[in-house]
Amino acid sequence: MTKQEFLNELSNGLSGLPQDDREEQLAFYSEMIDDRMEEGISETKAVEEIGSVDDIVSQIIADISFTKLVKEKITPEHTLQIWKILLIILGFPLWFPLLLSFGAVLLSLYIVIWSLIISLWAVEISLCVCAISGVITSIIYIVKGYVLLGTAMLGVGLFCAGLSILLFFGCIYVSKTTIYLTKKVILDIKTWYIRKEHSK
Numbered sequence: 001m002t003k004q005e006f007l008n009e010l011s012n013g014l015s016g017l018p019q020d021d022r023e024e025q026l027a028f029y030s031e032m033i034d035d036r037m038e039e040g041i042s043e044t045k046a047v048e049e050i051g052s053v054d055d056i057v058s059q060i061i062a063d064i065s066f067t068k069l070v071k072e073k074i075t076p077e078h079t080l081q082i083w084k085i086l087l088i089i090l091g092f093p094l095w096f097p098l099l100l101s102f103g104a105v106l107l108s109l110y111i112v113i114w115s116l117i118i119s120l121w122a123v124e125i126s127l128c129v130c131a132i133s134g135v136i137t138s139i140i141y142i143v144k145g146y147v148l149l150g151t152a153m154l155g156v157g158l159f160c161a162g163l164s165i166l167l168f169f170g171c172i173y174v175s176k177t178t179i180y181l182t183k184k185v186i187l188d189i190k191t192w193y194i195r196k197e198h199s200k
């Protein structure tokens with residue numbers, strides 16, 4: 001792929017972004033390719049080393065805040081007709097509560113998911129505390145001569161330690177997956193919004 005083909009594909013991928021951001025990104029990648037070519041790398045190799053256009057577009061969209069995208073598009077390019085303004089005002093009692101309810105449901109679901117994750121971490125901490133206290137208590141009982149009770153407490157402590165190790169990896173996996181899915185949903189919403197704006 002030549003530099004110009006790469007920049008054309010990148011420009012198409014970023015076509016829904018604000019003009020200034022798109023031009024800034026195109027200039028940045030154009031300069032990056034030029035720098036590599038000045039080092040003696042061929043044009044196609046320089047373009048290849050930069051990476052896939054789709055990956056670059058996804059990264060750029062992920063880095064731009066959603067509020068910036070909305071702010072850029074919120075100012076209409078043409079004035080609204082009176083009947084559209086009236087329709088928005090008259091429909092406000094209907095569409096605003098629905099929009100608010102939809103947002104509240106999504107926020108509630110997100111809070112519930114994170115509450116479950118926090119609960120898992122709380123159980124993990126409890127198991128660690130039980131493991132440590134079980135081992136300490138077993139030592140105290142054995143020193144005092146209660147060998148049978150001390151052995152039982154040691155078994156409970158080791159059992160809690162084993163469970164805490166297993167649960168630790170589960171907590172890490174669930175937390176990372178939730179963060180990844182959150183980022184993916186935000187990226188998908190941004191991409192959908194950019195494409196919707198571009199198709200107008």
